[in-house]
Amino acid sequence: MTALTRLAILDDYQGVVQSMGPWGRLPGSIAVEVFRDTPRDADAIAARLAPFDAILAMRERTPFPAALLKRLPNLRLLITTGERNRSIDVGQAQAQGITVCGTPSSGAPTVDITWGLILNLLRDIPRQQDSLRAGTWQTSVGTAAGGLTLGVVGLGKLGSAVAKVGQAFGMKVIAWSQNLTAEKAAAAGATLVTKQELFATADVVTLHLILSDRSRGIVGAAELGAMKRSAFIVNTSRGPLIDQPALVAALKEGRIAGAGLDVFDEEPLPAGHPLLGCPNTVLTPHLGYVSTQNYAAYFNGAVEAIEAYLAGTPIRLLAP
Template sequence: MPGLSRLGILDDYQGVALAMGPWDRLPQGLAVEVFRDTLTDREALARRLAPFDALVIMRERTPFPRALIERLPNLRLLVTTGLRNRAIDLEACAERGITVCGTPSFGNPTVDLTWGLILSLMRRIPEQERALREGRWQVALGRGLEGKTLGIVGLGNLGSRVARIGAAFGMRLLAWSQNLTEERAAAVGAARVDKETLLAEADVVTLHLILSERTQGIIGAADIARMKRSAVLVNTSRGPLVDQEALIAALREGRIAGAGLDVFDQEPLPPGHPILSAPNTVLTPHLGYVTEENYRAYFAGAVEAVLGYLAGTPVRELRPG
């Protein structure tokens, strides 16, 4: 395979990419440039990226559809952090001879954040912390988890881990997804129920699904209407799983007790977005995967992917289909 001359690292929001990876292992002739902002204008993005023959992208922060890929004549290697990125048109890359590689991850940090959001909502931690700083003491009543019902939508790797922690808190576990079996649910101590039952009975509804055509909007207005007024909704998977307008309306009208969101229809969220003013919410800026340990695994894997490409032996290559 040919050599590489320019490597771009995209969307380094925290300015940590160069400190988190063994970039000194790359050939000295390979120039590395880091971008900390996200360009949403495709023309401006294409102009910025056109000179690069290799790119490292952070998850799905910058999508790579066919229309962008066809504007990058020099691109030969695209490395995405993680092993799945639905924002890359792999067919278009294959047609243009672009090698696409993934990286390892470390652990399951989204599970940590899921429980951080659940606990923050149920014990009203942000509200109590703000009040304390303002000189007020014990301004509200929180709710405990023991004896409550946890409804898990999606019982894969992450959902199963969330379920086990719920059991440790003494919660009753309900689970649903389109292909979930009773055996799979029973393996983590959950009862498989239909979606309507889960939404009607759960005190906490948490989503752990991959976004696809089949799952987009899987929690719509009618689903939110089935939830208890005392229930909370937590989403650390992907924003479009939930009808965000319906969720905002339910929060403003007090039809559910709260929502903990790490993901949104539009990311980064623009100033003034309606979800920012919705009541009874705990909002985080897509932090599920954002840990020091995970970033070190990502960027070490990215260096390995570049070296593998240069050696003619790509690692963790992602192909269409």
């Protein structure tokens, strides 16, 4: 492997990367530069990154399609935090001789955020706090989770963990996804139902699918229209799973009770975005993977990936 001279650490929104990783282990010959913003212009991104031979990408905050990779002739090592990153064209990277590596993760912090959104919606916690600070007392009546029906769309690692928490709250758990079997659902303590039945009967719908051509827009006007007016929808997976204009319309017209969203079609969410003006929403800035434990695993893994590359034995290689 060739030596590395310049490392770009991207999209450090919170300004914490350098304090949460063992960067002092890197050779002094590698100059490290941290960027805290995400340019939207393709030319600006290419110009910024062209001088670097190593890049650490923070999840999908900066995508690396073929068009961008072709404009990075110096790049030799591209690391993504986490075990996979569908915004990187790994095949194109390999064609250019770029090594693409991942890092370990820690736990399943997205489960925390999912339940934070669910409970805040059910018990109206954000508005009740605002009301209390404004000098009023008990202005709404919340709904307890026990006895409600939780509909889980996608019963993989995260969906199964969310389902088990629902059971602990005394909820009935139902589930659906395109390949889910009754046996797998039962193993997670859920009952397999049809997609139509899930949206029609669940009091809380929560999404846990990988974004793909098959899952994009999997919740549209028909699914939202099937939901009870008293039901909530929560998305901590990827914004495009839900048809955004249809969701905005359903919220503004009061056809569903509310939504808890940690992910959006465009991130960071721009000022004036339609969702910011929607009633009965709890919105968080893609915090699902943001925890001290997860960041520590990410950045320790990034340093390990650089050390392994320099030793000629790259680790955690991503496949196309």
